[in-house]
Amino acid sequence: MAIYAMTGGATGIGAAIKQQLRDAGHELIVVDIKDADILADLSTTEGRDSAVAGIIERSPHGLDGFVACAGLGPAAPAPLLLQVNYFGAKATLEGLREHLAKKQGSAVLIGSNSGAMPHFDQAKIDAMLADDEAHACALAEKSNHGQLAYLSSKRAITQWMRRNATAFARAGVRLNAVAPGFTQTPLTDAAKADPELAQSMAQFERSIPLGRAGQPEDIANAVGFLLSEQSAFVQGSVLFVDGGSDAMIRPDQF
Numbered sequence: 001m002a003i004y005a006m007t008g009g010a011t012g013i014g015a016a017i018k019q020q021l022r023d024a025g026h027e028l029i030v031v032d033i034k035d036a037d038i039l040a041d042l043s044t045t046e047g048r049d050s051a052v053a054g055i056i057e058r059s060p061h062g063l064d065g066f067v068a069c070a071g072l073g074p075a076a077p078a079p080l081l082l083q084v085n086y087f088g089a090k091a092t093l094e095g096l097r098e099h100l101a102k103k104q105g106s107a108v109l110i111g112s113n114s115g116a117m118p119h120f121d122q123a124k125i126d127a128m129l130a131d132d133e134a135h136a137c138a139l140a141e142k143s144n145h146g147q148l149a150y151l152s153s154k155r156a157i158t159q160w161m162r163r164n165a166t167a168f169a170r171a172g173v174r175l176n177a178v179a180p181g182f183t184q185t186p187l188t189d190a191a192k193a194d195p196e197l198a199q200s201m202a203q204f205e206r207s208i209p210l211g212r213a214g215q216p217e218d219i220a221n222a223v224g225f226l227l228s229e230q231s232a233f234v235q236g237s238v239l240f241v242d243g244g245s246d247a248m249i250r251p252d253q254f
């Protein structure tokens with residue numbers, strides 16, 4: 001049996017990943033702001049450091065895999081979105097790289113199919129990729145646009161993954177992303193309840209080619225594949241699990 005760690009296991013997609021890994025008999029260390037083995041707020045430097053240290057302490061011989069799943073949706077405050085979705089994910093992935101290397105582990109991050117869409121804020125993305133958290137958050141505060149901050153955070157973390165996939169491979173660690181589409185979770189429930197987002201969310205949900213929203217288990221199945229030996233030659237990939245939305249919107253890009 002393997003030993004894994006993850007962030008964001010309390011609800012939604014993360015809870016489904018947690019259930020599948022534990023049902024399969026694996027050991028799993030969960031980091032979250034609530035209901036977790038390690039309570040940590042990934043929007044802060046202290047929280048990120050204590051998450052990484054806590055995981056390493058609980059898995060002294062290394063990790064077979066790590067899933068950076070914690071994230072906030074477009075209804076959250078714009079600066080917080082960047083802090084959790086980009087800086088929190090990046091800090092935990094970087095902080096655990098050497099630890100994953102001890103067991104030739106697999107790291108998976110949860111991006112989003114929205115990260116591939118043509119709407120984003122390049123200035124925020126540049127600040128994130130330059131690791132300038134203060135500037136990225138100041139830009140987000142100024143524009144105060146949750147949806148744009150969300151799309152930009154997911155695009156940036158996916159670009160970060162692509163840029164780092166080679167170095168991770170050379171260090172003996174696999175690194176890939178799952179890009180879910182609209183999935184029924186507390187995150188999308190909150191967005192649907194937000195008057196400014198309700199209409200576009202409903203429209204997007206109705207447009208899914210396979211005719212239904214994703215369920216957390218749909219995404220967990222893909223994460224399970226990327227953690228497993230079945231994906232041993234997969235590196236730097238973005239696996240869209242979105243009922244066909246990305247292919248519908250960007251048919252000629254892959």
Ligand code: NAI
Pocket residue numbers: 007008009010011012013014031032033034040041042043069070071072073084110111112113179180181182183184185186187188
């Ligand atoms: P969710 O709200 O059910 O789960 C998010 C998890 O992250 C929760 O367990 C929450 O407590 C944790 N979290 C939030 N802020 C945190 C913080 N500061 N520190 C530590 N943990 C924190 O939402 P869902 O939908 O399950 O989202 C999981 C991931 O999937 C996110 O990264 C999200 O952006 C991504 N995603 C979700 C989609 C959807 O349609 N639901 C679509 C595309 C991507």
